[in-house]
Amino acid sequence: MNTIFIKNMVCNRCIMVVQSELEKLGLEVVDIKLGEASVQKELTAEEKSQLEKALFSFGFEMIDDKKARTIEKIKNVIINLVHYQDNDIKTNLSEVLSKELHQDYNYLSHLFSEVEGTTIEKYFIAQKIEKVKELLVYDELSLSEIAFRLNYSSVAYLSNQFKKITGLTPSYFKQIREKKRKPLDQV
Known part of the structure; x- marks a missing residue:
């Protein structure tokens, strides 16, 4: 399982948007809550890049720090x-x-x-x-x-x-x- 930390998730609608974007990339969502999402597998560099772009278009950012x-x-x-x-x-x-x-x-x-x-x-x-x-x-x-x-x-x-x-x-x-x-x- 891999946890992804996401900036600017502030409401239930944000959770739905992030879940939808993860699923569009074919990632199996295990758990999702404000600020983080857990997916079944480790993301490849390509998946991570695609996810960063998709999330950014909705005002979210992935957090590594x-x-x-x-x-x-x-x-x-x-x-x-x-x-x-x-x-x-x-x-x-x-x-x-x-x-x-x-x-x-x-x-x-x-x-x-x-x-x-x-x-x-x-x-x-x-x-x-x-x-x-x-x-x-x-x-x-x-x-x-x-x-x-x-x-x-x-x-x-x-x-x-x-x-x-x-x-x-x-x-x-x-x-x-x-x-x-x-x-x-x-x-």
Whole structure:
């Protein structure tokens, strides 16, 4: 079995696209999740080259560097936690990352800051704010329900953090919601 690490996979649609491209190349997919895909056999140089081109056309990149793979895993754990695990953010982020990546949080934090130029915490907050934007646009939940879902201690705290990051209040953002959101891989 061979694991391929892939940058910029941020949603279930990304997983479907990557799986489709692997299958087009005749590769048997054993497992696939955000940031990585396992195939039955080792890729030849030609298959690897074809896969890199195919993935690149969809905005993905194959990752060979160990540090880059670790950074991508950190991002994927955070994206999964914020965007797909409703109200499970109550757990301690440093514990979740250490457990998921089987590495010391201090090492992960230092590496992330060194490579990304921002902290894990700021990245986590940016993802939470993107989720708030998404939920505001859907207009199905009140701000209070959004605060609860994303484990904010209060609506006021969520509003203050939202304004600090976006420059807008959540209610004003809701009014101008046609404003485009950033894709998750550009946060």
